[in-house]
Amino acid sequence: MAKPKILVVGGGPGGATAGRTLAAGGADVLILEKSFGRPKPCGGAIPPLVINEFGIPPEIIDCRMKYTTIYSPTGRETDVTVVGTKPTDKDFIGMVRREVYDNYLREQASKAGAEVIEAKLLSIKITPDGVKAVYEEKGVEKKIEAAAVIGADGAYSMVAKAVGAPRVPQCVAMQYRIRLPESQMQEWRETAELYLGDEVSPDFYGWVFPKHDHLSVGVGVSPDHSTKVRTYLNNLVERTGNKLKDGKIYATEAHALPMRHQKKLAWDRAMLIGDAAGMVVSTSGEGIYWAMKSGKIAAETLLKFQENPIAANLNEYEKIWKKQYGTMYRFLDRLQGIYFGDNRKFEVFTQMCRDEDVQRLTFDSYLHKEMAKLPVTSGLRIFGKMAFNFARWYVPALRPKPRPTLALEG
Ligand SMILES: Cc1cc2nc3c(=O)[nH]c(=O)nc-3n(C[C@H](O)[C@H](O)[C@H](O)COP(=O)(O)OP(=O)(O)OC[C@H]3O[C@@H](n4cnc5c(N)ncnc54)[C@H](O)[C@@H]3O)c2cc1C
Structure with a gap:
């Protein structure tokens, strides 16, 4: 039959x-x-789990990204190493x-x-x-x-x-493919950058990801802001300062992203x-x-x-x-509501990413798709830090002084 x-x-x-x-x-x-x-x-x-679970051969992976820097709306930087609770040789983010x-x-x-x-x-x-x-x-x-x-x-x-x-509901994401001179491309092999702030995306983030022969530089925005997506993307390129100035944009791509x-x-x-x-x-x-x-x-x-x-x-x-x-x-989904959506929340998010437990938990869930159990003391400490940082950014008297590197106007 x-x-x-x-x-x-x-x-x-x-x-x-x-x-x-x-x-x-x-x-x-x-x-x-x-x-x-x-x-x-x-x-x-892609997380390394994809590579192991679906048998993706090494030659399909352009780069193994091990470090990322997160930039807050006011230019505060948080450097994060890609590593889970139990460090392994598979602690990287694959780029394809x-x-x-x-x-x-x-x-x-x-x-x-x-x-x-x-x-x-x-x-x-x-x-x-x-x-x-x-x-x-x-x-x-x-x-x-x-x-x-x-x-x-x-x-x-x-x-x-x-x-x-x-x-x-769907976001719109747009990205440039930017080619840098080879000597500059080398500097990005293991590094990515994330940019937060309402001039690059009021509700999501901007990224610079390394690829074999180019950088993917993109933003995602909710439907309310989709008509301005190219402006946000250009703001992102501007925010990267001199890093992309020798680059050539050779492709612009956009697509819907279900939410x-x-x-x-x-x-x-x-x-x-x-x-x-x-x-x-x-x-x-x-x-x-x-x-x-x-x-x-x-x-x-x-x-x-x-x-x-x-x-x-x-x-x-x-x-x-x-x-x-x-x-x-x-x-x-709840986490997105807490940390994304306005510049003060983005500042708190950047600050929270400095915490080692937060970093490890994030990477456990991303790299290995596991929700690791946290000791009660660490949970309480993270909660306390979060409350402190929200108070810092939401109570005017406690707000940190602006830094010399100010964000662009939205
Ligand atoms: C700008 C941007 C950046 C992103 N970055 C990341 C990232 O870094 N990491 C990540 O994990 N995800 C990322 N995503 C999300 C990711 O791209 C999608 O979640 C993923 O591609 C979903 O895979 P899929 O097979 O379901 O659908 P798709 O990859 O969209 O594949 C659907 C396929 O169906 C085909 N198709 C559609 N209509 C028809 C038709 N009528 N007849 C025949 N074929 C048809 C299309 O050509 C396409 O090949 C990003 C998305 C966007 C838009």
């Missing part, structure tokens, strides 16, 4: 991982990716170029037996009886019928629309993963790992139920996801 066909829409990190997992498990998979050549706009920072990374992941899916084609989904109908889709490949319209579909088609997902999922999870992840014959399901962490904008992880769990669930992919069965994916990561997402 012929195997039921599974359709994966989108060949980014989520779709390629789902397709690879399905094919490796013996399913008949077709992955549609609308463009093999056009990279997804992305800072490309999405054109290299996504191609590698699609190759792996193809090697596992998935059919991966450059084709754009034009329409899709999902009913309890089956999935019918129309796509365009090399200018020719084609039809396909499938037993189930995984929507891995990112922030503007057509599959999410087809199942009736609500639109989640909230879809509550429902599975329907009859359909599941959403990665950005299509809004799985970006709101504090950091991190979404690559979560797209791959959700792709893997969704695919494993579908393998189990491919003969009967009804919502009641596919819901297992949603249950596993919420059990493993629901608390973490809720915690990070």
Whole structure:
């Protein structure tokens, strides 16, 4: 008997991982990716966990970033070394170029037996009886019928629309690719910078990330400020001072960044993963790992139920996801409310990042995706420090005096 066909829409990190997992498990998979050549706009920072868990070879990683400097709105600096509670040789943040990374992941899916084609989904109908889709490949319209579909088609997902999922709030992120002379690029190999302040982003942050042959320099802003995103990005370049003055901007890229999870992840014959399901962490904008992880769990669930992919069965994916990561997402959403949103909060955040326990906890959760337990005394100390710093920035009489390096006007 012929195997039921599974359709994966989108060949980014989520779709390629789902397709690879399905094919490796013996399913008949077709992955549609609308463009093999056009990279997804992305800072490309990944935790080492991705490398270990998904077997990413070293040559795919451009740089191993070990140090970062955070700049507060008033120019106060906090230097942070990337290290968790138990230091290991895997304490770094990997930097990838999405054109290299996504191609590698699609190759792996193809090697596992998935059919991966450059084709754009034009329409899709999902009913309890089956999935019918129309796509365009090399200018020719084609039809396909499938037993189930995984929507891995990112922030503007057509599959999410087809199942009736609500639109989640989205940030806009824009970045320049800037090439510096080689001698200056060398200085950035292990270093990144984060800039906070309402002239670079009222609600998120600005970044400078090193890549093989360029720097990714970008900002993310909420929908309320999206029309000014290029101004914020130019302010960021200005705030870096002389560091980028010999650089050449050779590409400008922008894309939506979902800020909230879809509550429902599975329907009859359909599941959403990665950005299509809004799985970006709101504090950091991190979404690559979560797209791959959700792709893997969704695919494993579908393998189990491919003969009967009804919502009641596919819901297992949603249950596993919420059990493993629901608390973490809720915690990070709250953290974003506490530390992001105005310049005084950003000052407190920069100050708190000087605390070693805060640094270690942050990196445990980022590098290893673990929420480490903190001794009660450390918890109390951090809480006390936080209260002190909030008082310092919110009570006018206690506010630190302005420093000579003032922030730009918003
Ligand atoms: C500027 C910016 C910086 C970021 N920086 C980071 C970072 O440093 N680290 C991090 O972890 N995350 C970062 N993110 C988030 C990260 O890019 C996403 O979370 C991640 O790419 C999600 O993967 P995905 O596979 O779900 O979706 P995507 O990577 O968006 O992949 C979706 C794929 O579907 C394809 N597609 C869409 N529609 C169709 C269609 N109709 N037919 C066929 N194919 C289709 C697209 O071409 C695309 O390849 C950043 C995002 C932005 C915008």
